[in-house]
Amino acid sequence: MALFRDVVVLGLVALLVESVAGLSKLGVDPPTTAQCTAVTNILRFDCYPEDGATEELCNNRGCCWLPPTTAERKNPSLGVILDIPYCYYPTGYGSYELSDLSDTSAGKSATLKRNVASYIPNDINTIQIDAKFESQTRLHVRLYDPANQRWEPPLPQLPQVAGGETNTDYEFVMEESKIGFQVVRKSTKEVLFNTQDVGGFIFADQFIQMSALLPSNYTYGLGEHRASFPLNMHWQRFTMWNRDQGPSEYVSCRCITAMNAPFDWDTFLNVTAIFYFHEHLQICGYHISINLLTCLLGNNLCCLFVQTNLYGTHPFYLSMETSNNAHGVLLFNSNGMAEILECEIKPLNLFPDVLLQPTPAITYRTVGGILDMYFLMGPTPADVVKQYTELIGRPFIPPYWGLGFHLCRYGYADLADTKAAMTRTQDAGIPLDTQWNDLDYMENQNDFTYDTDKFAGLPDFFTGDSYQVCYIPQNGMHYIPLIDPGVSGSEAYRTVGGILDMYFLMGPTPADVVKQYTELIGRPFIPPYWGLGFHLCRYGYADLADTKAAMTRTQDAGIPLDTQWNDLDYMENQNDFTYDTDKFAGLPDFVDELHQARNLSRHYFSQNGMHYIPLIDPGVSGSEASGTYPPYDRGVELGVFIKDSSGTPFLGKVWNPVSTVWPDFTHPDSITYWKEMLQSMYDLFEFDGAWIVKYTRQINQDREKCIQEGWFIISKGMMPRLSSTDTALPEHLRFYNSD
Secondary structure, three states, X not given: OOOOOOOOOOOHHHHHHHOOOOHHHOOOOOOOHHHHHOOOHHHOOEOOOOOOOOHHHHHHOOOEEOOOOHHHHEEOOOOEEOOOOOEEXXXXXXXXXXXXXXXXXXXXXXXXXXXXXXXOXXXXXXEEEXXXXXXXXXXXXXXXXXXXXXXXXXXXXXXXXXXXXXXXXXXXXXXXXXXXXXXXXXOOOOEEEEOOOOOOOEEEOOEEEEEEEOOOOOEEEEEEEOOOOOOOOOEEEEEEOOOXXXXXXXXXXXXXXXXXXXXXXXXXHHHOOOOOOOEEEEEOOEEEEEOOOOOXXXXXXXXXXXXXXXXXXXXXXXXXXXXXXXXXXXXXXOOOEEEEEEOOOOOOOOOOEEEEEOOOEEEEEEOOOOEEXXXXXXXXXXXXXXXXXXXXXXOOOOOHHHHOOEEOOOOOOOHHHHHHHHHHHHHXXXXXXXXXXXXXXXXXXXXXXXXXXXOOOHHHOOOOOOOOOOOOOOOOOEEEEOOOOOOOOOOOOOOOOOOOOXXXXXXXXXXXXXXXXXXXXXXXXXXXXXXXXXXXXXXXXXXXXXXXXXXXXXXXXOOOOOEEEEOHHHOOOOOOOOOOOOOOOOHHHHHHHHHOHHHOOOOOOOOOOOEEEEEOOOOEEXXXXXXXXXXXXXXXXXXXXXXOOOOOEOOEEOOOOOOEEOEOXXXXXXXXXXXXXXXXXXXXXXXXXXXXXXXXXXXXXXXHHHHHOOEEEEOOEEEEOOOOOOOOOOXXXXXXXXX
C-alpha cells in the first residue's frame, strides 16, 4: 500500500532553485579552524548538497571547506571511495535557540526562535515543538509554524489521541542549551534519534532540513525503491517522489585515481559478461547500460548503486539497536523529500531527498509541510510493524487466488497475443491463476473502455464456457485489467506567451502531409553519401591513441567504418574551437590520414577516404583570462552572448570547468561569429562536419544570480521567466526550449 501515492507538488524544481537565491547576503563569518577540525569525516553533514560548491560559496554559508585526502576517501574494506562532503557544517552552527521548555498535559513543548538567517530565503523564525505521549510505545512529535497553517496530508487519517501517557518506553529530551531533541529508550538508555546540534537545521517556507544520529547501521525501509533489504548506509540518497516506472537501478562508478585514468575496457567486459544491461552506467568516461552489477571493486574503480524512486512513498524506516531491540520512525509529510544514508553520490541539484550516512545518521530534506513524526518503540521488529499498521491502517487481506501466479506485461498486441502468452506459460509447466492486461486492452488508452477490435471477445475471455484450456483451475481463473485514476480530458495547447499561430495541412496521404509540412518549414538537408555509413563515437577516449585503438577494434570485428567522431575529450580544457595538443597531439595529421585513407593498408577504409566529425557545443567558456581565448573575446566584442539585465554575458555551467556563456543566435552578428569560430578551428584541422549538441543549460553555479535575473530551472533546462510587461530582459521565451 502506498502511503502517499500520486502526490503532486507543482513547480517543485523551480521552487527549489528559487529557494537558494541570495546565499551571499547572509553576512555569516566563516567558521574558525577549531570549529572545522573538531568535526570528523564521519560526522560531516553536507552544507552544499547541490552541485558547484566552492570554498567561497561554502564559506558564504558559514560552513567549513576541507576536501578529504585521498587516503581518507578510500576505504579498502569497501572497495569504494566514500563521498565525504567537502563543505560541511561546523560545530556550533547557528540557527535557532530553544526556549519556553515546559511539560504539558499531553507531553512536552518548546519554542525554537531563529537567531541567524539561513542561506534559504523566507525562514520561518518561530517553530513550535509539541511532543505528545500517545501510548506506551508511540511518541508523536510535531515541528510546525504556530502562526500559519501549512500543508499536512489529509490521508490516511491517523488516530487523534489526547496523549499524556505516563507509563512509556521512551524519554523525550530537550535542553534549552541545544537545538533539537532526543528520543531515548528508557530500559537501555540508548539514544534512538538525536537531532541536538546535529548538522544544519533549516525550516523555511519551501525547504526544511533536519539531521539526526541513529543508533546503528541496521536500517530498513524508506520505500519505494529497489534496494537491498538492509539499507546501505554508505552515503545513500533516496528520493521520496512518486514516479510511474518499474523497479530499476543504475550504478555510478568512478576511477579512484582520476576520472580519466587508464582503464582496461576488455577486462571489464569479460568480468561483466554475466550481467544484464539496462540503464545508464559511467565508468571512467565509458557509458554503457546496466541493470545489475555487483561492482568491480578493483584498484581502479569505485561503484555505487543508485536506486530510482518508484510508484509510492513510504517515509518510514525500522532500525535495529545495539541492544537488539527495534524501533520505527515515520515522517508524515507528503511533500517531495529524500533521505540520505550518507554515502551518497553527489547530487546535481538541490533536490528534496533523504540521506543516509555511515555515522550512522539520517538527513531529511523536504520542500514544504511540517515535520510530523511518529516514533514506534517495538521492541521487536514484529511489534514495530504491528504498531505501524495500527497507526496508518492494516493492509487488506488478499483473496486466496491473489497469492497464486499472476501473468502480466505491457505490450500485448491484442487478445490473441494475451492468450498466446498464457499458453506459453502453461506449456512451461507453470500453474497460472490470474491474467492481467496493461493499458493495451483499452480503446485509445482511455479508462473504462476496451478495444473492440484488437480485444474483440474480451468479455467472453474467462467465462469458463467459451474458453476451456486444461490449465484453468477447477474454480476458474481470474482477470485483472489496469485502471489508472487518470481520465482523458480534451486535448489542449499550453504556452507561456506569444500567440496561437496554427497551420492545418490536409494531406490527404501521410506522404502528402510530410511534403506540405517541409514545404512550410523548409526541406531538410540531404546528407552526404558518406554520412549514411557506419560512424564510430563515444565519450571517454583518453587520447588520440585510444581513438585509433577503437578504430582498430572496429576493423578487427569486420565492421566497415566511414567516419570517426570525438566527443569533448579532444578539446583543451573542454573549450570549444581548441584541441588538446598533448593528449591529442597529431590530430591534424590524423584527420589528413583519414582523408587519404586509400593510401593506408587498412582494408576497412573506404575507397574515397574516411571523414572526421568533432563535437562543437554552442557553449563557450566564460572564465578564461582576457586575451587568451579568442572565442570568448570575439563574442564579447560582437556582443553576441546572451546577457543578463546588467548587460554582461549571462554565466551558467555545462561542460566548461568554471562557467559557460551562450551565443544568442537571434543576434544579427551571431552567424558572423559562428562562421569565424568554425573557420578558425578548420584552420587547425580540416574536419568534415560539426556535432552541435542540443542540450539544456544546467545552472550549477551562480544560482542566486540566475534567480535575480528572472530565470528558473525546469528539469535540467533553463528558461527565462518574463511577464508580458517585463522589459528588463530580452524576450527569449520564443527561442528557448527544454530537452
